[in-house]
Amino acid sequence: MSRAYPPAADPKLGHDEPVTEVARASGVEIEAALRVWQRANTARGKTPTEPRIARVREKLADPEALIMVARKENAVVAMALAEPGWEAADLCHLSMLFVDPDRWGTGIGRQLLDAVVEAAALQGRPRVQVWTGSANHRAKNLYLSAGFAPTGEVKRLAEGEEILHLVR
Numbered sequence: 001m002s003r004a005y006p007p008a009a010d011p012k013l014g015h016d017e018p019v020t021e022v023a024r025a026s027g028v029e030i031e032a033a034l035r036v037w038q039r040a041n042t043a044r045g046k047t048p049t050e051p052r053i054a055r056v057r058e059k060l061a062d063p064e065a066l067i068m069v070a071r072k073e074n075a076v077v078a079m080a081l082a083e084p085g086w087e088a089a090d091l092c093h094l095s096m097l098f099v100d101p102d103r104w105g106t107g108i109g110r111q112l113l114d115a116v117v118e119a120a121a122l123q124g125r126p127r128v129q130v131w132t133g134s135a136n137h138r139a140k141n142l143y144l145s146a147g148f149a150p151t152g153e154v155k156r157l158a159e160g161e162e163i164l165h166l167v168r
């Protein structure tokens with residue numbers, strides 16, 4: 001019998017792939033989330049410097065931060081950080097979304113992104129903005145397929161990378 005749903009990740013169907021669970025990060029998961037970010041950035045050729053790691057650790061400790069993780073068998077495999085947007089009271093600023101590189105392209109980014117959008121709406125921030133590299137096709141495709149639209153705003157980072165603004 002073929003079934004389109006539940007997806008193959010459901011262990012009750014006898015497949016080996018463990019289910020992905022998405023939730024707010026617990027305090028003890030913050031360091032694991034930081035490691036996922038480091039691994040994903042290293043894999044895309046942007047190995048973080050020590051000062052950058054310290055800055056991100058600080059951001060993850062902010063009480064206003066909405067930190068969500070995807071877990072497989074209790075291990076953190078993806079992380080996201082969203083913050084209140086400065087520009088408007090109903091705006092959420094998605095500042096980080098990172099999946100463990102061993103699991104890129106398996107749907108986890110989409111699952112986590114959908115959960116962040118839902119959690120932000122529940123916090124009274126139904127609009128979500130993100131900036132991503134113009135050349136970061138994987139991330140750009142993810143945002144577009146999840147209903148984000150480019151606003152046309154573009155910036156250039158100090159190191160020269162062009163980034164695009166998208167809103168949903």
Ligand SMILES: CC(C)(COP(=O)(O)OP(=O)(O)OC[C@H]1O[C@@H](n2cnc3c(N)ncnc32)[C@H](O)[C@@H]1OP(=O)(O)O)[C@@H](O)C(=O)NCCC(=O)NCCS
Pocket residue numbers: 040041044096097098099100103104105106107108109110111131132133136137138139141142145
């Ligand atoms: C960007 C990132 C979060 C995407 O997560 P992911 O789990 O790999 O993405 P998913 O498997 O959920 O795929 C979601 C969408 O991404 C796109 N995508 C996936 N694999 C892709 C690939 N190899 N090439 C291009 N686009 C791809 C597709 O549009 C896909 O949508 P679809 O399911 O409708 O085809 C993840 O790859 C990552 O951590 N990258 C490094 C860090 C980064 O760039 N973060 C974003 C900073 S703004």
